[in-house]
Amino acid sequence: MGEVRLLKAEMERLLDFLRAVNNSRGSAQVQEFAWIRQIRDATYDASNTIGEAEYIRRRNRLKKGLLGAISRYSQLPSDLVKLHNVYVQCKRVRRRISKIFQSLNSFVNLGIGAIRVGRTEEEFEPDHGPVCQPFEDDIVVGFQIEFNEIVEKLLEKQENNLSVISIVGMGGAGKTTLARKVCSSPIIKEHFGTILWVKGIDLISKIMKQIMEPGNESREINQKEYKMRTKIHDFLLKKRYLVVLDDVWQTNAWDKINDVVKVFPDVNNSSRVLLTTRKEDVANHIQMPTHVYDLQFLDDEKSWELFRNKALPSYKRSMVHDLDVFEDLGRKLAKKCNGLPLALTVLGGYLSKNLSVEAWKDIIEGCALTEEGEMMGKILARSYNDLxxxxxxxxxxxxxxxxxxxxxxxxxxxxxxxxxxxxxxxxxxxxxxxxxxxxxxxxxxxxxxxxxxxxxxxxxxxxxxxxxxxxxxxxKEARDGFLDVINKTAGKAGESSSITLKAYRTSFQNFYDHEILQETPNLQTLLGFSLPSMSLMPDVKFLRVLHIENSSLKDFSRKIAGYIHLRCLRLRRCEHVVLPSSISQLIFLQTVDLRDTQLDLGVPYSMWDIPSLKHVYLESQFSAPWNRRKKGIQTLSLNIPRYSNCFQSDFAKLLRQMAQLTTLHLDMRDIPEDIIKTLSKMPRLVELYLDRFDRIDKLPDSQHFSQNLRDLVLIAAHLRQDPMPVLEKLPNLMVLRIQGYDGGESIYCSTDGFPRLQELELKLFSIIKWRIKVRAMPRLSYLTLRCCQEMPVLPLDFLNLPSLKELKLDGMPQITSDQTTYRELERKGCKVMKCF
Structure with a gap:
């Protein structure tokens, strides 16, 4: 394997060069693209060759004992041929690399192509200040009046008929984020029983996905258009709804939606449609009550306010020398952004990492920005190159x-x-x-x-x-050798040109072309989204990441075993998936994520033999092979139906072997109570979700739980013993959600109990009293009570909680605002909310 080691060293030289080039992108000349392309291709070839050698080595190391020795000897002729091919390939790639560097040295000696070396990872330390608020919050900084007016219009009581509120503005003006902020407003959520958000194209299918029950989407979406429209109409007919149509371009979009069947019914209950568009004629085309809000650019003062929040956040201002100088320069820079919120936000974020007068002056003096598109392009390029x-x-x-x-x-x-x-x-x-x-x-x-x-x-x-x-x-930037995006609009637009670098990653979005995969046999990453039919290529053997969502797969089981380099297999909401027993050959595989994907034949036992497996998410038929290797698994998430007592016994044995687990999500009917006893075998567990037990007579003592546990969700139909005396002793518990206590009339939290708990939710607790001693739950900030209908009043002991900020009461009409504890909590500044 000496040639492999030499090739690894050569590959490191290549990677160092590419890293340096990446740090100086934007200054590369056309002549440099030939070398960059050659070096990048050589790097991938070297990586694939090294991977093949590593695969043979690891596979043989896994074959132990007499049977393993027999298997190794039986495969020896084949392995010798493969190793010889690897040796030949290593020699070929090394010769290729040598020629590239000889040519490159001549190129650099001519004084062309100087490359800036960027910071190494060890030198990179991110800003440890608080992360800025979401962009939606910044939009309200400049558009508070519009926000209030839109909310008021959506809630208008005098207008019972269905009406449309349209937000019109250019790209980057804040239409979508303003609409999202409106929809996330508590008063809007409370007023509308249903809020649907769909974007631009394929509106009918996207609405259907949001109204269908989980697991039924694919079957329903495949129905004819008429039935889909009728189903949406019938669903909304019973609701007061708000539908957001985001980024609509075509004037006839509304007509298409309501063609044949009126998708959005008007039942005189003040339902609304909120539409965002860049084109005013789209908003004015709708033949029904319409209110149009033309989103104007920010004025100078609001621009400066938004820019200052980003470039000079409050936690940095006290550390800035010559703050007046920065503020003077900042006002000039904010003005250059022409009132465009996105430009102000991105440029402010860039300059917050470059707090030098020279850097700020450089932008003022060097950027004559006029057109918004050109301005944003320059700002984004600067921000990207500064990473x-x-x-x-x-x-x-x-x-x-x-x-x-x-x-x-x-x-x-x-x-x-x-x-x-x-x-x-x-x-x-x-x-x-x-x-x-x-x-x-x-x-x-x-x-x-x-x-x-x-x-x-x-x-x-x-x-x-x-x-x-x-x-x-x-x-646009990714297509220079990083990743190709193939969609309905672009088709093969991502295909490499004579001076564009070939990418080794491809993302198909709402469009799939079999020929593109045939042209990229060395592909290492394949992503797909909403593909009606997709067939994997057996020749794409170097694939490392396969991520597919909302798609139908053909011949998956026959081809997946050939992807021996695969690290991540993620199939979400996909159809026609069968995991073959040969999946155990994928010895590099670390993640198997099949959430919302039903396997036709269940999970093969052999999957658990993959030695590198760390993260497993399954939602399907499931077998519990307790006698297989599972020691390295860190994350296990299972959503499985009811099984027999025999399965339950094997399943408990399976969990006992997973000592490395940090996250366990188990969603199944009638979890056996014995599962709780297995928790003592998981000392590293940080997050635990168990849904649901038929009954739990008694929780084990607190020492049987991981002392590292931070998040715990425990759902039962009948919890017989007060869980608080056990759980309050967990030293690191921060979030607790628990359901189903009916074992007595009271629960009790003792002094110094729950020392770090910050969020607590109790649901279906059949209690009358709740005693909370002084110094219990000293950090509790968020408390939710759901359907605890036997509790006549809020306990006075709630006033012993010094950090309580928010109390949410859901489905508890017996609690009224004139009760003493309710009034005292509000007087102390705690926000008390009721919903039904």
């Missing part, structure tokens, strides 16, 4: 792989980044921790929008990229 290293740049460009307006779950995104090799190993942080830092850095720079964050842990949970400029800019 600290090539890893973070790759993470940002990866957003081009997802469809426009796609909401991304941060843990899922991090899993993809790690599988792609975008997250470097460091001495200080785990891969996941570094990836979280990257998410925070992109949010602080306002290159992504924070859609949702944990109010307890503070971590960012869901993000989006702006659908107009940022997403389009990412796609």
């Amino acid at each position: 600290p290293n090539h890893y973070l740049k790759s993470c940002f460009l990866y957003f081009s792989a997802f469809p426009e307006d796609h909401m991304m779950c941060v843990p899922d995104l991090i899993g993809l980044w790690i599988s792609e090799g975008f997250i470097p190993e460091t001495r200080t942080y785990s891969l996941e921790e570094t990836a979280r830092k990257y998410v925070t850095e992109l949010a602080q720079r306002n290159l992504v929008q924070v859609v949702h964050r944990s109010r307890v842990h503070g971590c960012i949970e869901r993000i989006q990229i702006h659908d107009i400029f940022l997403h389009g800019w990412c796609i």
